[in-house]
Amino acid sequence: MEPPGEKPGEAGGLQITPQLLKLRTGEFSLESILLLKLRCLGLADLGCLGECLGLEWLDLSGNALTHLGPLASLRQLAVLNVSNNQLTGLEPLATCENLQSLNAAGNLLATPGQLQCLAGLPCLEYLRLRDPLARLSNPLCASPSYRAAVRELLPGLKVIDGERVIGRGSEFYQLCRDLDSSLRPSSSPGPRATEAQPWVEPGYWESWPSRSSSILEEACRQFQDTLQECWDLERQASDSLAQAEQALSSVGPTSSFVF
Template sequence: MGDAEQKDLHGTKITKQLLKSQSGEFDLESIRILKLQNCDIDNLGCISECIGLERLDLSENDISLLQALTSLKQLCFLNLSANRITNIDPLRELESLQTLNVAGNLIGSFSNLQCLKELDSLETIRLRDTTENLSNPVCNSLTYRETMREMFPHLKTLDGERISGKGSELFDMFRELDTEIEKGSKPNHALSQSTGPWMSTDFWDRKRSDEEVDLQQAETNFNEILQECRKLNAVATHSLASGPKT
């Protein structure tokens, strides 16, 4: 059996040949982006030699141990969704990490996430993904969202939803409106025409394009939208408080 397909009884081990064939790079230190999604990997092998890695996708595998990742000091994006991970403590060494996806694993408590507080660059965490039906036991906590906000005050995006920075105030307003509408047994006609969410959960996720955005104009547009939504919120609150007409 060749090195590129080195397997044991459980799955696949990452080898130098596998890394070279997947990346097209001969020198492991030159690899910047690596996608090893759904490769039956259960052993990270020699991935620690890819010290230049910036983006790594290891989703949909059988990984449980992460110690081999500690040398990846330049890693900015890491996708470990749909694996068998319970302990993410080794990730505390990834000093450049900005985005982490560990949805669909076995992380059981907030204490298991304490190690991430040491990562000053971390802005985005995903522990659950409703579109893919992925979660973690810790997400079942009734105070999940509030506790995550307290633990990571500098976090910008949680589970695909903007929780700080521009857009977060507007997103929270729509969330509150959805909640109030769901509570009303007979919302009036003005509010009953739309029963779905005001926007998709990834509406405020940052979108990148090749063209530069006019930030000043974008901020002006945002403020105008926010002002209109505040008016809408006041109207909706008044309508809900008044109750259905008889």
């Protein structure tokens, strides 16, 4: 017996129903749902998902989807994750005119031509077809020239597979040059640089919404997770800088970070 709100889809997996969506979001009206996470549920049929006309953020990763038909009506959708499914085409997304970010890694897209349907999307800037960390890819990524083909087909993209399309590497090189210049001893003593100060007061990022909302609460939880990662990275960066300063002081003034 299936759990409440769930029923088998056409491929033996689960189908999205109004009951399932209301149970997952707490929203009474499907059109009121703005953010929806349906990861790894064994979904094979999107069912009534096309009725969520206000949807802006959608995660369908890790399911058993073979088509995206109902998504054609989601004109407000801005962020979509359909990674790790069984998709052979993305045609329904051609009408998602506000789509900005698409993760389609880990599907069955075989040629760059299957991305032609995305060419008319004016806001699309971020596209992922391959994710090495998650070991997800598409057959089309086997070609060493696939990125060039995707860039030609979708010239508005700014980021492909997590890498910037234009200027990749140049910012890092300039950063190294600037860092090297700042570490070299100056010919004149000059004033000491002022100590860096926090941008905001302590606790600024730790506030929660005053009114109850499943979407706001979910967004805050995700933000808190990201904030914790930032704190961890800040601590790691401080440790690395301290080690670098110690190494530089022992080597002498001729050290350089430029390589």
